[in-house]
Amino acid sequence: MPLADFLGALKDNPYFGAGFGLVGVGTALALARKGAQVGMVFFRRHYMITLEVPSRDKSYHWLLSWITKHAKHTQHLSVETSYLQHESGRVNTQFDFHPSPGNHIIWYKRKWIRVERTREKQMVDLHTGTPWESVTFTALGRDRDVFFSILREARELALKQEEGRTVMYTAMGAEWRPFGFPRRRRPLRSVVLEHGIAERIVDDVKEFIANPKWYIERGIPYRRGYLLYGPPGCGKSSFITALAGELGYSICLMSLSDRSLSDDRLNHLLSVAPQQSIILLEDVDAAFISRELLPTENPLAYQGMGRLTFSGLLNALDGVASSEARIVFMTTNFIDRLDPALIRPGRVDLKQYVGYCSRWQLAQMYGRFYPGEPAAEGERFAERALAVQPELSAAQVQGHFMLYKMDPAGSIENVEKIEH
Numbered sequence: 274m275p276l277a278d279f280l281g282a283l284k285d286n287p288y289f290g291a292g293f294g295l296v297g298v299g300t301a302l303a304l305a306r307k308g309a310q311v312g313m314v315f316f317r318r319h320y321m322i323t324l325e326v327p328s329r330d331k332s333y334h335w336l337l338s339w340i341t342k343h344a345k346h347t348q349h350l351s352v353e354t355s356y357l358q359h360e361s362g363r364v365n366t367q368f369d370f371h372p373s374p375g376n377h378i379i380w381y382k383r384k385w386i387r388v389e390r391t392r393e394k395q396m397v398d399l400h401t402g403t404p405w406e407s408v409t410f411t412a413l414g415r416d417r418d419v420f421f422s423i424l425r426e427a428r429e430l431a432l433k434q435e436e437g438r439t440v441m442y443t444a445m446g447a448e449w450r451p452f453g454f455p456r457r458r459r460p461l462r463s464v465v466l467e468h469g470i471a472e473r474i475v476d477d478v479k480e481f482i483a484n485p486k487w488y489i490e491r492g493i494p495y496r497r498g499y500l501l502y503g504p505p506g507c508g509k510s511s512f513i514t515a516l517a518g519e520l521g522y523s524i525c526l527m528s529l530s531d532r533s534l535s536d537d538r539l540n541h542l543l544s545v546a547p548q549q550s551i552i553l554l555e556d557v558d559a560a561f562i563s564r565e566l567l568p569t570e571n572p573l574a575y576q577g578m579g580r581l582t583f584s585g586l587l588n589a590l591d592g593v594a595s596s597e598a599r600i601v602f603m604t605t606n607f608i609d610r611l612d613p614a615l616i617r618p619g620r621v622d623l624k625q626y627v628g629y630c631s632r633w634q635l636a637q638m639y640g641r642f643y644p645g646e647p648a649a650e651g652e653r654f655a656e657r658a659l660a661v662q663p664e665l666s667a668a669q670v671q672g673h674f675m676l677y678k679m680d681p682a683g684s685i686e687n688v689e690k691i692e693h
């Protein structure tokens with residue numbers, strides 16, 4: 274019997290007919306489900322808009338804070354603990370709540386937005402050891418503006434939270450990560466350099482930032498290099514930190530003697546440094562010494578301590594260019610140990626010696642530390658201090674004042690006790 278006839282006969286059979294009826298309902302249900310799925314896909318594709326933000330994206334943490342602010346009624350939170358350091362050195366612990374993994378619904382600009390935070394169990398960020406995460410925003414409609422608006426708000430919120438602080442970044446693998454306690458901005462006037470030096474550098478940097486057109490019109494890469502050199506403890510790093518605060522910039526701190534630093538990595542890091550940041554290469558002399566000082570003519574000997582080569586460093590510095598103002602600061606205690614190629618104009622445009630305290634500086638420091646004291650006392654301190662030790666670093670002087678916090682006269686009487 275042909276198969277069709279056989280099925281027909283079964284259908285007419287009173288025992289099997291009902292079964293066929295059920296099969297019919299089952300098929301109809303399956304079809305309806307399939308139809309609904311297709312309909313859903315169609316609906317999602319045409320009437321819903323989604324935005325996925327992975328945790329490696331810069332905006333990820335901003336968005337978490339934004340979600341916390343807007344998902345006020347969510348009861349599923351996770352905590353992130355951070356520390357905040359005051360100028361006095363006191364550390365405050367701060368707890369930030371973030372939406373926990375799962376779904377959250379937010380009412381925003383007359384739209385319901387579903388936010389899904391997902392955490393990968395299998396995949397871990399090798400640099401931080403934290404699991405990969407992402408947040409996905411889903412909204413009805415096709416209007417992308419809602420996402421732009423969320424991103425903009427999240428960024429503004431983050432900037433507001435950073436206001437008054439200087440963010441320090443350090444290189445982790447192929448990217449920059451904020452590290453340490455967020456620092457309260459150090460006021461420029463708290464770093465006392467020799468008369469006119471701070472103004473010279475601040476004016477130069479500000480002028481540079483304000484004139485991108487000048488560089489573009491001349492086809493000159495929009496970057497500027499600075500070298501501060503001089504004995505330890507005279508304020509090179511403190512000044513750069515205060516300058517970053519003055520400009521509202523962050524600092525990307527990098528050690529060239531890091532053994533894991535290769536030419537490619539340095540090149541990459543310099544090109545992906547966060548916007549509005551100063552790249553600070555401290556103690557550049559520690560990584561490379563001048564070819565002229567090497568005992569051998571073998572060029573292979575002129576390698577850095579790690580996998581970074583000198584030519585790799587020069588290339589990376591030359592390659593630093595972007596539409597953003599790119600500011601590189603280098604510091605050293607030994608300028609004569611640096612290869613002239615490293616500090617030629619174009620790589621270093623402004624060199625500044627930051628040396629031991631002058632008489633003027635000492636009097637200024639005294640006045641800042643003991644604001645109620647007459648100016649003549651500052652002069653007296655400066656004169657006596659220089660008579661005892663002509664080469665005093667600001668760090669030594671500051672340390673001395675700290676011992677006589679409440680005793681300005683004592684700091685003058687005991688000037689010979691300033692620590693070497």
Ligand SMILES: Nc1ncnc2c1ncn2[C@@H]1O[C@H](COP(=O)(O)OP(=O)(O)OP(=O)(O)O)[C@@H](O)[C@H]1O
Binds near residue numbers: 466512669671
């Ligand atoms: N000119 C200055 N005015 C006020 N404080 C200063 C000054 N110079 C140094 N200090 C204080 O001394 C300490 C060390 O200073 P800093 O690290 O800036 O010196 P540096 O020149 O960068 O030293 P190094 O060459 O060892 O890196 C800081 O705590 C800083 O507050």
